[in-house]
Amino acid sequence: MTSSSELIGRARELLPTLKARAAETEALRRPHDDTIRDLIDAGIVQMLVPKRWGGAESDLKTMYEVVDVLAQGCVSSAWIAAFYIGHNLYAAKLTPKAQDELFGARGFVLLPAATAPTMKAEPVEGGWRISGRAPWGSGVMHADWVMVSGMTPEKAPRSFVMPVSDVTVDDVWRFTGMAGTGSNDIVVDDIFVPDYRSLDGVDLRKGPTDGTALYDNLLYAIPLVPMAYATIVPVLTGGLKGALTAFESIVDRRVRNFSGDVVKDQQHAHIVMGEMQIATRAVDVLGRAHIDRTEALVQTGFTTEDRIALKGSAAYLARTGREVMQAMMASAGSSNYHHDQPIQRFWRDLATVTSHAFWDWDIAREQVGRRHFGLPISHPIV
Structure with missing residues (x-):
């Protein structure tokens, strides 16, 4: 298992590279492909993934040190790294079946998580039909899954997870700052999401869920x-x-x-x-x-x-x-x-x-x- 000191050391090794790529990343208006590979290869994306799925199950202090170092080279790249790290923890709040889908393939997920309830969510047999637009999709340019959120007919907030292949990425990210994050809009057009891949928004804000019951580590709650x-x-x-x-x-x-x-x-x-x-x-x-x-x-x-x-x-x-x-x-x-x-x-x-x-x-x-x-x-x- 990767230790905290190893993760921090790998971040320091990446610092000169991120600094050298900062201007190119900004010009691309999205994270550099090589940077995402570097973050994965260093085990940084996986640092808060539970040990159950092969992750380091590290802590917030280590995350602070790692992201702080990365941001000294490129703020946009550090933002995406931080979101991928943190959103693997959000994935650990999903139902056990959903976690198996997200973590089972390679032990981590590249997950943008739009928690503002901008989507229309209609209940149907076995799940929900989701439509709408989620702005501020940090991480969507290299995502394999996405999380979006909406209000149910009862005006209750709820989040929904779907494969990135189910959504359209609208290239609207033309910003003066943080240009290299590629935080484009996520557009969903009448996509079915099974109930087990959804999460009550109140539970998400409170912390503990059925999914976090899998873990003794209180961080996941x-x-x-x-x-x-x-x-x-x-x-x-x-x-x-x-x-x-x-x-x-x-x-x-x-x-x-x-x-x-x-x-x-x-x-x-x-x-x-x-x-x-x-x-x-x-x-x-x-x-x-x-x-x-x-x-x-x-x-x-x-x-x-x-x-x-x-x-x-x-x-x-x-x-x-x-x-x-x-x-x-x-x-x-x-x-x-x-x-x-x-x-x-x-x-x-x-x-x-x-x-x-x-x-x-x-x-x-x-x-x-x-x-x-x-x-x-x-x-x-x-």
């Missing part, structure tokens, strides 16, 4: 939203570290055009560099604390207060990381907005990542405030 935060936080922390490395290189070589001053010899540069290093380390400390808290709650259970606190923590991380990245870019000089400069790609990618609905700052602080005043939760992403 983690609720949807805390797991989503654990998946995306290291994309931010690693991306910010990658941006800092690029920023340090800029300051080391920069000479002002009109005065000829060497920037690294100026006191102002020392102050700004110190601030960016301190801020990047602080974001990493917050990210690690978030993961540590999540792992502790896996063992004890997630109360409503815990879930709201994690939402606030993740949203604060996103807000702070975005501000630090913006400050770096503002101090980098106008020549670094050129497309051949790595820092501008980190800037665009992190601006897009931190706009994700799961860690919306306004919604997060509202929910924290509502809880303080004894008011009920008023948003589904908690």
Whole structure:
């Protein structure tokens, strides 16, 4: 079984390769085929697959380290890696029969998981007929299965898993940031999904399911939203570290055009560099604390207060990381907005990542405030 140290070491070995492919990945508007093969060959995609299916059954701290390292090279590639890792855990929430289908062929699955209930779901004998469009299909460009979600006629959320051959991928992903994720729309046209390949949306958000009863490891019973935060936080922390490395290189070589001053010899540069290093380390400390808290709650259970606190923590991380990245870019000089400069790609990618609905700052602080005043939760992403 692959150990945590081996997984982290393999991620570090991949870092220079991902960095070298970052511009090409962005130009492709999808993950690089070789990157997906590398992630599989390294055992990274499989790291949270249960041992029952041949996976490493690793932990959230190891996932944090692995994704953080990958994001230092290419934020888009790290995002897809994180989703494939985390969504193998979602697959372990399905019924045992569905898990056998998904994991049985090769011991892991490449699964985009669209959890927003955008699909129309009609009950029929033995299952459901599904139609609709799911945007934000991160991972769909190399998927073998897809998960989409919808509302039943009773207005109950439910998720549905089907082979990628049953869907159409609509090439709409033309984004300023995270262009290399290829997060295109998933279109489903009246496809039958057997009931055993569907999952109650309330159960998914609570965590434990009939499928997770197969495992003694409580990680597989983690609720949807805390797991989503654990998946995306290291994309931010690693991306910010990658941006800092690029920023340090800029300051080391920069000479002002009109005065000829060497920037690294100026006191102002020392102050700004110190601030960016301190801020990047602080974001990493917050990210690690978030993961540590999540792992502790896996063992004890997630109360409503815990879930709201994690939402606030993740949203604060996103807000702070975005501000630090913006400050770096503002101090980098106008020549670094050129497309051949790595820092501008980190800037665009992190601006897009931190706009994700799961860690919306306004919604997060509202929910924290509502809880303080004894008011009920008023948003589904908690």
